[in-house]
Amino acid sequence: MPFHGNGLTTRQRKLVAKLVDASRNLEEIYWRQIDPEGLTLYESLKDSANPGDNALRQYLWINASRFDLLDDNNPFVGTAPIPPGRGFYPQGLTRERIEAYVKAHPDKREELYSPTTIVRWHDGQLEGLPYHIAYRSFLEPAAKDLREAAGLSDDRVFAKFLLLRADALLTDDYSESDLAWLELKDPEFDVIFAPYETYDDGLLGVKATYGAAVLVRNAEESRKLALFEKYVPDIQGALPLPAADRPSKRGLETPMEIMEAPFRAGDLNHGYQAVADNLPNDPHLHEQKGSKKIFFKNFIDARVNYVILPVAKLLMVPAQASKASGEGYLQTTVMHEMAHGLGPAFARTRSGKVNIREAIGPAYNGLEEAKADVVGMFGLKWLVDHDVLPQEQLEEYYASYVAGIFRTVRFGAAEAHGQAEMMEFNYLSEHGAIRREKAGRYAIDFVNMPDAINHLAKELLEIEATGDRKRAEIWFDRYGRLPVELETSLKAAAEVPVDIVPKFDFSF
Numbered sequence: 001m002p003f004h005g006n007g008l009t010t011r012q013r014k015l016v017a018k019l020v021d022a023s024r025n026l027e028e029i030y031w032r033q034i035d036p037e038g039l040t041l042y043e044s045l046k047d048s049a050n051p052g053d054n055a056l057r058q059y060l061w062i063n064a065s066r067f068d069l070l071d072d073n074n075p076f077v078g079t080a081p082i083p084p085g086r087g088f089y090p091q092g093l094t095r096e097r098i099e100a101y102v103k104a105h106p107d108k109r110e111e112l113y114s115p116t117t118i119v120r121w122h123d124g125q126l127e128g129l130p131y132h133i134a135y136r137s138f139l140e141p142a143a144k145d146l147r148e149a150a151g152l153s154d155d156r157v158f159a160k161f162l163l164l165r166a167d168a169l170l171t172d173d174y175s176e177s178d179l180a181w182l183e184l185k186d187p188e189f190d191v192i193f194a195p196y197e198t199y200d201d202g203l204l205g206v207k208a209t210y211g212a213a214v215l216v217r218n219a220e221e222s223r224k225l226a227l228f229e230k231y232v233p234d235i236q237g238a239l240p241l242p243a244a245d246r247p248s249k250r251g252l253e254t255p256m257e258i259m260e261a262p263f264r265a266g267d268l269n270h271g272y273q274a275v276a277d278n279l280p281n282d283p284h285l286h287e288q289k290g291s292k293k294i295f296f297k298n299f300i301d302a303r304v305n306y307v308i309l310p311v312a313k314l315l316m317v318p319a320q321a322s323k324a325s326g327e328g329y330l331q332t333t334v335m336h337e338m339a340h341g342l343g344p345a346f347a348r349t350r351s352g353k354v355n356i357r358e359a360i361g362p363a364y365n366g367l368e369e370a371k372a373d374v375v376g377m378f379g380l381k382w383l384v385d386h387d388v389l390p391q392e393q394l395e396e397y398y399a400s401y402v403a404g405i406f407r408t409v410r411f412g413a414a415e416a417h418g419q420a421e422m423m424e425f426n427y428l429s430e431h432g433a434i435r436r437e438k439a440g441r442y443a444i445d446f447v448n449m450p451d452a453i454n455h456l457a458k459e460l461l462e463i464e465a466t467g468d469r470k471r472a473e474i475w476f477d478r479y480g481r482l483p484v485e486l487e488t489s490l491k492a493a494a495e496v497p498v499d500i501v502p503k504f505d506f507s508f
Helices: 010-034 036-044 051-063 095-104 106-113 136-152 156-169 175-182 219-230 232-238 283-288 297-315 326-340 356-385 391-411 416-430 449-466 469-479 484-493
Strands: 117-122 125-130 189-197 209-217 256-266 276-279 292-296 347-349 352-354 434-436 442-444
Touching (some): 010 036, 010 136, 010 209, 010 256, 036 051, 095 106, 106 125, 136 156, 156 175, 156 189, 175 283, 189 276, 209 292, 219 256, 219 326, 256 297, 256 326, 276 326, 292 297, 292 326, 297 391, 326 356, 326 391, 356 391, 356 416, 356 469, 391 416, 391 442, 391 484, 416 434, 416 449, 449 469
Parallel strands (some): 256 292
Antiparallel strands (some): 117 125, 189 209, 347 352, 434 442
């Protein structure tokens, strides 16, 4: 993932370098959130000349832990199972015990369920230690780097955002800086820099990990996104949900950026390599202001060229494999990120309006990724039906989507995207939209696909709208298992990489 700085001024290159310096601090925090013991082992192997130690160190880096993402998070060092609470909770603490404690101490709910606190025992009581205190030794230098980067920026609006984000790191209050981030208009440089994602919290599903990405605008590709931004409110209005569960998106910010990412750190640098993001994740902000969609062009290109297209050639019937394309996959990715911001903003439960993430619990991440996939494809069909996109490209979109499924199911059910797309594959197969041919390859029924997508979109949206945790768990238990036939077919792609390992010009 090279840094193409030839067209930049000396001052701009210094700006990028300073943002990279800031990001390295979030890398340090992420390891400590996910597996502190894994970090200790990783650092202890640094000077080893043993090839086995070097291979182990590389795999620790890929996972940022001792637990194998591709093997349902089973340990590849030692035998201790992965703690569902990672580094966010005391060892042995269960979700049921937290829920019982909060029921007895309702005044503690906010701090224990906060996405930016570490839960710990203190004098026999549970408390939430704020991130900005727990990780201050890394956040202070990160904030200093952001302030110095602001001084190097010729874009006053971007500089203001960096200063606000520096302050937010030391208070855990990201609301003002998130608003400033959403208001950036076609920035030449941008950065993701916050604790946003909750994929790694297997206990409550609410604790956020730190991630960073240094971004340089791809102006030519970004111009193409205006078409999609225009129709966000219309697609929201067309969703198969009651009006009360699909709040209007008119007047909200939906900035979209196609960027090159010459450096990433934290949760954007390990395990599943994201090719796009829809942020911030705060539902209150979504309701009031909107969200930003960022597409990492260099990561999209790598995923398509090294993984998706090779897998498609081996698992799909040739005539349909040839329809899968980088452009088709980019369109499905754009719609996926757009769809993260579509549907209900909150769940309506017996207790009233509740954060969907909190209502669903750990199953939320797989549910939300599936919703984004399926509602994104619903949206693509809507754009085709309304002559926004050409009818003749619809099969290309479906072929690219299914090729992406075959790529992602190889992660298994321990990873949210793998769990989501395994469920999608099983549902679409059950409803005749995907079928297995005698030779072990798969074919898409382009006639059945739209109806199957519509019905699946309705199911997933309803689960989120009602915040029905049990319904979500039953749904994924039914559809979230790898079929034997697919497992057999996937062996044909055993030599194709499961994912990329990014190598940057900037060292860690």
